[in-house]
Amino acid sequence: MVESSQVVAKAVANKSDEEVEQSLYAKRQKIYVREVHGLFARLRAMGVLGLLGLFYIIPWLNLDGHQAVLFDLPARKFYILNMVFWPQDFFYLALLLIVSALTLFFVTALAGRVWCGYACPQTVWTEAFLWIERKVEGSRQQQMKLDKGANSFRKIRIKATKHFLWAAFALFTGLTFVGYFSPMRELAVNFLSFNTGPWETFWIYFYGFATYGNAGWLREQVCLYMCPYARFQSAMFDKDTMIISFDESRGLPKGPRKKSVDKVAAGLGDCIDCTICVQVCPTGIDIRNGLQYQCIGCAACIDACDDVMDKMGYDRGLIRYTTEHSLMGKHTHILRPRVIVYALILFGITVSAFYSILTRTPIAMDVIRDRNSLYRETNEGLIENVYIIKLLNMDKQDHSYTLTAAGIPDLILKKDTDKIVVKSGEVVELPVRVQVDAYDLKQRSSEISFTLTAIGNDDLSVVEEARFLGPAY
């Protein structure tokens, strides 16, 4: 880590002191990212556009008369396409999160930090903010000149425009974010007429502010100091993982030269030490010093260096996607134990997650013992316990159910109704009494079970355990 911070220091050493930005955080030299063109820049732009597009469009899509993806927090229901999840389904959502995490591990083992470079929200929004910055302030040189120059009307106007655009974009992002939790169409109308509820308003601005801060100001510092994945991703790396690397055997010794100079005769490698690869790096490192944890794998340096190689008439790929093994001249193994193990675990959990979600029983039953009394003796001399049965019909149709109880011989279940009707998405609370003969009780607390079955559909059935309390024997 110490070495790599020196690297950053070296990379920016030739900048003057005025560029040292004094801001709310530590003295940090602002990294002016040079624009880059090329294959990977295009891929990244596609990733950014695609993901941002999805993010901003999804809340507007409707399905079956409801928002297709809506985490309806006020109503405690999550709509994901044609599925509805309830707090009782928490387990499934946890499973889906585990599947996502495992997918990330698997991809990391195979292809390194492609997530960071192309898909991470931090990268995606930073790219969008950089794009706005470039449109308003111009190229890297123009930005540096502007920041160095004295405060003038022009400078203030340009800065104000940039921050206004950033803030507007961030606010729209905040609005969209809240649209995942509160119906988007209503929210947008309310927002435009300044009628959003106090908490919604708060979250719109809070998320908007976070976007503005993270993508506009903090940028690479989020990756360096805040991202847990950046810190532990190397644990998933091995010598066959795809990384972005400078080919030392080809590039060194580095040094400037004219295009006409014969590099072999001059005793030089392919690297002309133009430092373009450092200028395009969003985290401000020098990839020529080897793999560093600051490298987010964005491949900007590949595009940049390929361009230089083309101009010099050298082969492309001085900086390229490769693996440690192939850099050492060995064979790269794609199918290796680590990858196979990750793949198997991932496959197993994904299949079981989807299977359990698709076959989940859309009823939830809670049995709550009446807390006021342990038990009661009836006029007939039976021992009675009282329970509240709480039913939630998570299906899309209404259902009628029958309730039975078992666990103690000759148990009697007393309830007001034989047919319990619960509408789709509704909760019904039903008090029931269970009576048994004290003679049949073997201990103070016995286990009984309630079974709820939908009438006309025996597959739709749940069992819930409860305790029956009686006198000491």
Place this chain on the structure above:
Amino acid sequence: MSMSDIPIIQRVVAILWPSFIVAGIATVLFTTAFDPANISIFADYGISRLGSYTICFFLFWLFGAVTSTATCYFLKPCDAVNKRKSSGDSGSVKE
């Protein structure tokens, strides 16, 4: 390595950020298990569910941040504590 080698941003982040993540997880777990509509402090003041989630989140964040701050504070090397005392305390005997 002393604490001052670590950039301020990294220290601020070390306090606010882990507590933020933990607060998010804690809020999800807590509000999944207990519906705020059934919790009397929220219900009595007529705070909506969205409001209750928000309050839960910020309370958890505050607790987490306090814990992280204490952790960072106690991480200070013993020598650093000595040094500050001898330089800040004008009445102390100096060698």
